[in-house]
Amino acid sequence: MKQSKxxxxxxxxxxxxxxIVSHQLMVRAGLMRQLVSGVYTYLPxxxxxxxxxxxxxxxEMDRAGAQEISMPAIQPAELWQETGRWDAYGPELMRLKxxxxxxxxxxxxxxxxxxxxxxxxxxxxKKLPINLYQIQTKYRDEVRPRFGVIRSRExxxxxxxxxxxxxxxxxxxxxxxYDAYTRIFTRAGLxxxxxxxxxxxxxGKGTHEFMALSEIGEDTIAYCxxxxxxxxxxxxxxxxxxxxKRTASQAEMEKVATPDVKTIEQLMNHFDMEAxxxxxxxxxxxxxxxxxxxxxxDHELNDVKLKNIVDANVLTMATEEELNKLGIPLGxxxxxxxxxxxxxxxxxxxxxxxxxVAGANEKDYHYKNVVPGRDFTVKTxxxxxxxxxxxxxxxxxxxxxxxxxxxxxxxxxxxTRYSEKMGAKFLDENGKEQPMIMGCYGIGISRTVAAxxxxxxxxxxxxxxxxxxxxxxxxVPVNVKNEEQKQLADSIYEQLQKEGYEVLLxxxxxxxxxxxxxxxxxxxxxxxxxxxxxGEGLVECKVRKTGESKDVHVDELLTYVKELxxxxx
Ligand code: ATP
Ligand code: MG
Numbered sequence: 001m002k003q004s005k006x007x008x009x010x011x012x013x014x015x016x017x018x019x020i021v022s023h024q025l026m027v028r029a030g031l032m033r034q035l036v037s038g039v040y041t042y043l044p045x046x047x048x049x050x051x052x053x054x055x056x057x058x059x060e061m062d063r064a065g066a067q068e069i070s071m072p073a074i075q076p077a078e079l080w081q082e083t084g085r086w087d088a089y090g091p092e093l094m095r096l097k098x099x100x101x102x103x104x105x106x107x108x109x110x111x112x113x114x115x116x117x118x119x120x121x122x123x124x125x126k127k128l129p130i131n132l133y134q135i136q137t138k139y140r141d142e143v144r145p146r147f148g149v150i151r152s153r154e155x156x157x158x159x160x161x162x163x164x165x166x167x168x169x170x171x172x173x174x175x176x177x178y179d180a181y182t183r184i185f186t187r188a189g190l191x192x193x194x195x196x197x198x199x200x201x202x203x204g205k206g207t208h209e210f211m212a213l214s215e216i217g218e219d220t221i222a223y224c225x226x227x228x229x230x231x232x233x234x235x236x237x238x239x240x241x242x243x244x245k246r247t248a249s250q251a252e253m254e255k256v257a258t259p260d261v262k263t264i265e266q267l268m269n270h271f272d273m274e275a276x277x278x279x280x281x282x283x284x285x286x287x288x289x290x291x292x293x294x295x296x297x298d299h300e301l302n303d304v305k306l307k308n309i310v311d312a313n314v315l316t317m318a319t320e321e322e323l324n325k326l327g328i329p330l331g332x333x334x335x336x337x338x339x340x341x342x343x344x345x346x347x348x349x350x351x352x353x354x355x356x357v358a359g360a361n362e363k364d365y366h367y368k369n370v371v372p373g374r375d376f377t378v379k380t381x382x383x384x385x386x387x388x389x390x391x392x393x394x395x396x397x398x399x400x401x402x403x404x405x406x407x408x409x410x411x412x413x414x415x416t417r418y419s420e421k422m423g424a425k426f427l428d429e430n431g432k433e434q435p436m437i438m439g440c441y442g443i444g445i446s447r448t449v450a451a452x453x454x455x456x457x458x459x460x461x462x463x464x465x466x467x468x469x470x471x472x473x474x475x476v477p478v479n480v481k482n483e484e485q486k487q488l489a490d491s492i493y494e495q496l497q498k499e500g501y502e503v504l505l506x507x508x509x510x511x512x513x514x515x516x517x518x519x520x521x522x523x524x525x526x527x528x529x530x531x532x533x534x535g536e537g538l539v540e541c542k543v544r545k546t547g548e549s550k551d552v553h554v555d556e557l558l559t560y561v562k563e564l565x566x567x568x569x
Pocket of ligand 1 (some may be wrong): 109140142278408410442445447
């Protein structure tokens with residue numbers, strides 16, 4: 001492609017609305033433009049990259065045996081009412097009406113459509129398993145669209161749905177997708193981790209999120225520095241090891257006046273004790289009942305773990321009003337004298353405490369010398385806290401560290417959640433009707449492009465990995481008015497294209513400085529500069545990633561480029 005003709009509006013200035021590097025660079029390097037908050041147009045360069053991601057995804061999905069289809073963005077409300085998500089999805093769902101006043105949605109995902117499709121057209125075990133996928137535009141009215149196409153309101157997703165006859169079948173379909181995703185993100189040049197995420201009631205290894213590691217990621221990942229264990233903070237298991245042995249002699253529990261001493265900080269000052277010596281008690285409303293959760297003062301309660309253990313659909317912190325009704329004073333909550341129907345759940349670490357301080361459930365009082373088990377009873381000791389850096393790895397005993405990640409992909413075992421609600425059944429070998437067992441698998445195509453830029457850049461611009469680069473080689477004649485340079489550059493451009501490379505020729509009559517700045521900003525993997533030594537047949541070959549450059553004779557250029565290309569793939 002000749003750059004003089006290319007629609008490539010680059011910018012020197014950093015766009016004001018762009019908070020993070022990838023967003024800034026994607027706008028500055030002329031990959032995309034915003035139409036309205038969270039909605040973007042892809043310009044030629046950006047669209048090429050997007051298509052490269054799509055191509056990799058397509059190849060790997062096909063290789064895994066999935067079949068490509070294309071479903072509509074416009075979906076009737078009735079489908080969403082069948083699964084209850086018309087109400088449950090909330091304001092993120094883009095709703096619209098047609099001229100007959102019928103309700104529709106712009107699809108944020110396609111479980112309803114695909115389950116309906118399969119229900120109506122496939123009903124025997126002989127045709128199962130099947131995995132259907134599409135690469136298609138999704139709509140989500142995000143509360144806070146930001147970071148460019150990382151969190152946008154219109155975006156491109158690859159979504160796949162598997163239908164199996166057995167649980168084991170689902171496990172296999174899931175593993176196939178997990179493996180395909182690993183290949184996809186590896187080919188896309190991302191540094192990523194597959195992390196165990198919370199699957200709610202399904203539990204077990206029901207879901208993994210593929211996270212591109214990045215400082216700007218919204219999710220914290222706990223990972224092992226020795227093995228490949230990684231999990232979301234909400235999910236990461238804490239290994240319980242009895243740390244302290246209780247001494248036999250124990251002082252009696254004693255009530256202490258603590259007016260206005262409520263927070264752990266205040267308590268530490270008041271008692272001159274460490275955070276780990278206090279018991280933090282929190283009251284939650286779990287559906288229609290109330291529960292108390294206990295964690296050590298230096299730990300953080302993990303409400304997802306609590307929600308799973310109490311098996312609640314909705315878990316919320318009790319409000320002050322609710323506490324008042326229960327006769328529990330805010331700031332002095334403790335495991336004593338609670339209304340009888342309130343169960344106490346405690347983190348494992350609580351059972352090792354000895355001589356702790358805990359709220360007395362009475363305004364302005366705490367107890368000291370508290371011994372769990374002796375002074376109060378607990379329904380269940382379980383893993384209730386957030387993992388922290390330095391904790392033991394639940395798989396190999398190594399150490400846990402934290403990183404931040406951008407969710408680029410998600411694999412999920414759905415089970416029969418949708419097939420039961422929508423009546424997607426098949427006849428088994430015995431002619432008996434069974435609900436299909438489903439999985440769903442998403443990849444944020446546009447988010448993957450942004451994550452790639454976020455991971456691959458320097459102060460001068462983008463550094464494309466070979467696999468996603470919009471073009472692979474940038475041929476830059478320094479002065480196009482110089483006939484010698486122009487001709488040599490033209491012939492190199494032709495030659496490289498003939499060899500099958502994707503080449504961009506900067507044939508613009510611009511100053512050298514401008515051209516080089518643009519070249520670095522756009523960030524193609526190899527730059528071939530044709531300048532002053534053109535007369536001797538010498539050109540400069542430069543690798544964007546390493547900055548390494550070398551003068552090469554045109555006769556050896558192809559061989560050299562081939563070597564470079566091989567080292568960059
Ligand atoms: P998030 O937690 O980031 O909101 P999600 O868990 O709601 O994402 P899924 O429903 O799992 O997303 O969608 C599959 C994939 O689609 C995600 O892994 C992500 O890569 C991408 N994605 C989701 N929401 C957006 C968005 N608003 N903009 C761009 N990509 C998105
Ligand atoms: Mg997700």
